Structure formats: structure tokens, C-alpha cells
Amino acid sequence: MARTPSNMLPLGTLAPSFKLLNPVEGVSQSLQELKSxxxxxxxxxxxHCPFVKHVMDELVNLAAEYQQKGIAFIAINANDAEQYPDDSPAHMKELAHAMAFSFPYLYDETQEVAKAYEAACTPDFFLFDGDLRLVYRGQLDDSRPGSEIPVTGQDLRKAMDQVLSGEPVFEDQKPSLGCNIKWKA
Known part of the structure; x- marks a missing residue:
């Protein structure tokens, strides 16, 4: 299991725009239409990543909770599906249904969006404010597979609460850690 940290895109960065296939809906969707x-x-x-599987239940719960408060959630898979068939659009659709995702799960086939965000690992979390300026990037919380630390989502939760209350988001942010994105050759 590779342990790759986030690249930590600079705070204040404007969210790179995108339009990607949503395999669940069978349509392309853009950041502009999905943002909040x-x-x-x-x-x-x-x-397929064990780090993603480790946090999946909490991710689904956080999304459901914070979407009701007005935060949009967008998941993107940029892995090379030819080399990693479990990450194909068909399997993305299966996972989204099995986990009852309340958020879009988009496919970055060209990997251009992942590169624009300087994404490095799965999972890699980015929180943008209402003006699409980056205010948080990094880990969900301190839990990792096998760590016996409970998955709480505390780091991302704190950042979202600060955005919702209009407070500045804490700047002492820890990189996420997970499997590297499976780049095409």
C-alpha cells in the first residue's frame, strides 16, 4: 500500500474549472453548475484504494450532513482505468449506487483536472469558499487504515464549520495520505 501525501496546493488558489463525465448520470457536469x-x-x-475505503462511510455521512447546510461535495476519480479496471466508470457507477452517494462522482479520464489541482493521492480533500478560493486542503482526519484511530472527519469538519460561520479557516493543515493517483504512462 503506497503512502503518498498531498501536495498542499497554496491556500487562496482559485478552483480550476472543469467539465467531466458523471458515469452515474451519464452526463458531463461542470464545477460552475455543481459548486455552492x-x-x-x-x-x-x-x-479500490484502501485509504478511501477506510473513510468511505464517514465521507458519505459528512456529505449528507453538510450538503443540508449548503456545502457542495464533488468526488473525482482520475485513476488510469485501463491499468486499474476497478476504477472504471462502470465500477464508479456501481460504487455510487452501493454507497448511496448524495454527491456526483466524476471521471477525469484525461487526468488534466487532477493535474490542475495538483492532486497526488486518494483521498485528497480540497475545500473552497463561496468565491471558489482554496481555504483547506489535506486530510479528513488523523485516522489511517490499521491505526485504530476512529474516523471522525474532524479536520475537514472543522474547516467546513469555519467557512459556514464566516471565520478564517485554521492554517495548520495536515496533508492527506493515501495511494498515489494512478497516472497514465
Missing amino acids: DKGTVIIFMCN
Whole structure:
């Protein structure tokens, strides 16, 4: 299991625009149509990564809770599906249904979006404010597979609460840690 940290895109960065296939809906969707004026979480993830599987239940719960408060959630899979067939659009659709995702799960086939966000691992979390400026990037919480630390989502939760209350987001942010994005050759 590779342990790759986030690249930690500079705070204040404007969210790179995108339009990607949503295999669940069978349509392409853009950042502009999916974003929220309160805040938007973008998660680079995939189906097969043990780090993603470790946080999946909490991710689904957090999304359901914070979408009701006005935060948008967008998941993006940028893995090379030819080399990693478990991460194919068909399997993305299966996972989204099995886990009852309340958020879009988009496929970055060209990997251009992952590169624009400087995403490095799965999961990799980015929180943008209502103006699509980066205010948080890094880990969900301190839990990792095998660590016996409970998955709580405390780091991302704290950042979202600060965005919703209009407070500045804490700047002592820890990189996420997960499997490297499976780049095409």
C-alpha cells in the first residue's frame, strides 16, 4: 500500500474549472453548475484504494450532513482505468449506487483536472469558499487504515464549520495520505 501525501496546493488558489463525465448520470457536469455559494468540497478518490475505503462511510455521512447546510461535495476519480479496471466508470457507477452517494462522482479520464489541482493521492480533500478560493486542503482526519484511530472527519469538519460561520479557516493543515493517483504512462 503506497503512502503518498498531498501536495498542499497554496491556500487562496482559485478552483480550476472543469467539465467531466458523471458515469452515474451519464452526463458531463461542470464545477460552475455543481459548486455552492457557501463552500465546495472536492475529493479526489477512487474505488479500490484502501485509504478511501477506510473513510468511505464517514465521507458519505459528512456529505449528507453538510450538503443540508449548503456545502457542495464533488468526488473525482482520475485513476488510469485501463491499468486499474476497478476504477472504471462502470465500477464508479456501481460504487455510487452501493454507497448511496448524495454527491456526483466524476471521471477525469484525461487526468488534466487532477493535474490542475495538483492532486497526488486518494483521498485528497480540497475545500473552497463561496468565491471558489482554496481555504483547506489535506486530510479528513488523523485516522489511517490499521491505526485504530476512529474516523471522525474532524479536520475537514472543522474547516467546513469555519467557512459556514464566516471565520478564517485554521492554517495548520495536515496533508492527506493515501495511494498515489494512478497516472497514465
